[in-house]
Amino acid sequence: MGGFGVGKQALLDALHQGGKPNGTVPVAPAAPLRVGDASGPRQLPAYQVDVAPVSRFVSGAVARRMNRFAKLAVLGAALALEDAGREIPPRRNDIGLVLASGYGASKSTFDFLDSMIDGEGQYPSPTLFSNSVHSSAASHVSIVMELGGPCLTVSQFEMSPISALLTARDWLLEGRVEAVLFGTVDEICPVLGYCYDQFFGVHASGPIEPFAWDKQTAVMGEGAAFLLLKRGGPDHTRYGYISETTWTQSRRFIPPVDRLLVLGADGHTCYARDYRRLSKLAVRSTAYTPLYGSLPGGQAFDVAIAALAVEMESERQPVCSVKCDAQGNCGVIECCFGQPH
Amino acid sequence: MKRVDQPVPVTGLGCLCAAGGSVPELTDTLFAGQRHLAWREVRGRRYPVFQLNERAAPPRYYEGPECLRCGRLASAAAREALAHAGLVRANDYSPLRDRRVGVCLGTTVGSAINNEVFYRDFRANRRPGIEPIRQYLRANPASMVAQEFGLTGPCQTITNACSSGAAAIGHAAGWLRTGICDVVLAGGADMLCNVIHAGFLSLLITDTSPCKPFDRNRRGLTLGEGAGIVVLESPRSAQERKAQVQAWLCGYGNASDAYHISTPEPNGTGLRRAIEQALAEAGVGPQEIDFINAHGTGTPENDRVEGRLFPEMFPGTPFGSTKGFTGHTLGAAGGIEAVITILGLQRKCIPANLGFEEPDPEFSGRPVTENTPVAGRWGLSDSVAFGGNNVALIFQESSR
């Protein structure tokens, strides 16, 4: 789910029709308006999610203590398991849960600070505190989905998806689990709106131009992408395979020639140089960031799109997804149609 | 299910916490039964904390932005561990560049954006400068360690709450077994932070006197800070450079309660599963475990779960919590306690569980009350997180 909507079909529709920001975020906290002053804080475009559909999977009583970040995670997890159907291992404890997030539940951290400041240090809310720790979303998912297997939350900024995926892969290879529910979750909060404005000013309004290397065009996004991963077997799978997961350095990486290179380029100039170099080395390259926006977990969306392409049989060429960060690291995830050698 | 059974050598140890600025200092403190406490005033009440003393703190620790402290703690512990492993010589870190070295670290504070001054200004629409945000974006503990030593392998900052440090060590072993690294710096780092302190106070699980793990009158945890890091190495890399093996990591288990966001499942079924996985992976039975480094935070719920489970699973096996020396260091705890567990294997002795006086009639488990000799072939360390994640690690002595 993302600015394009909720569910696989919404993402497919966006692939066909193109995507664009669907909401706005104020660049300052909503300050009290003076009489006669109708102008609220300036707004920036954003790719936002309506988490209301989570009620299809959990009752209000169960969701009463979930923050929005946890709802994004629970909704993403529930949709992936619903879609996986018969692929789900019969014993829930054989499913590992791996959750990656760039900044974690930062909105709840600020809400907890609100409760500290408003209560003058006397009455911060323990419920807000419990939900502000990064692992709380995974806790909610494990409770709702009854997943008693191993659990991991990773927070590695842009490299969160690849870092978490390395461990998901290990768990499968080591035989620790039969399947891994892997997901990334990122949430927009008011402080992020302020930061975009402070960092990028007029350049934070988009639209995202992933290949305009010298232009800052990133538009903030939020959302969740979840995949159920299993060990490769002889059978054809609906969504293909992940054949490589590699953490490397952008300047060292040479994209394979037989693959469509999917760049995580999202309009940030801080790593545009690396993407430019990679795209020059590739035979074909593309970027899907205009569909879902700029967010640390974006690479998981690119993998989900590659999987959908396999299902639709629209793309038989293997895909190589790359995500670069400002420190020169590069996460490489290769996806292919048939079983990897 | 296929099980992993390749032990991974631990070739270096690094640690700093309130009980000492290095592994030798920590060892002295533990076996001398000493405790170094500081006090902090929060909401008009004084609370004990296990704070690093100034001599033990890394250079520039108290200068500069607070959010970089976790990374600095981690770097300091990593420096000690790398030197101990003989992977670097006299501040020459270039030998590391020829190897694929990863960093896998647990933390809680180190990944949270909770700058109170910035947020107060933001809230009041005083338009604060964004330098604190830039600092936060540089403060990822695993990335900080990688940059400090010029490492280019994978980085993973684990935010599983209090089981993070132990999980990091388990995952690092996976990176070595599947061949994506030759060496991994693994463990955890966490710092004392007012916001987190306020959170634990609001949960009413913070004692106003130093924590009393497993004692009948325990009132909660005492927060601490520090970092504990081990060097894990592929057997081949260790063999090639004839590294001295400190211990072997033989078992890792990780399981979730799937029960409640702030309370452990009272029967400890998740913790039991994690321990059973670790035992199966190590290929040993419960009777072969010579001692247990318990999570033992001193909260009523946590200690009840462990105090019931240990006598059931490991009848007669000595166990103790070392939180009475280190405090609860959250994401660092699993790293620090892995170091302490390995020290137990090497010295064939485990330290007294400080703070325990009166047995709790609600469970039969009794921690060791003095330094206790152990056979020291196999040691278990468990970590239990807020939110229901449980991790167990099993180490074997070096002469296997």
Added chain:
Amino acid sequence: MDIRQRLKQVIVEDLNLEETTPDQIRDDEALFGEGIGLDSLDAVELVVVIKKRFGVEIKDMSEGRKAFASIDSLARFHRERMQA
């Protein structure tokens, strides 16, 4: 408003009891476990809520457990504190 009514309203609103209305809570009904179904996290939240809304401090959970048994016991606790 009657103190019992106010307590019920605060519990429903501040603990975010999505599917319960104040009228559904009986004065003598158990708030925790069977009954309304509050749990340990609600208990510590309630300590904060009672202090914030009514100015009454509950020092620890042994005091809280008695006070939080039901709306009746909470009202009694509140009255005793107000008189003290």
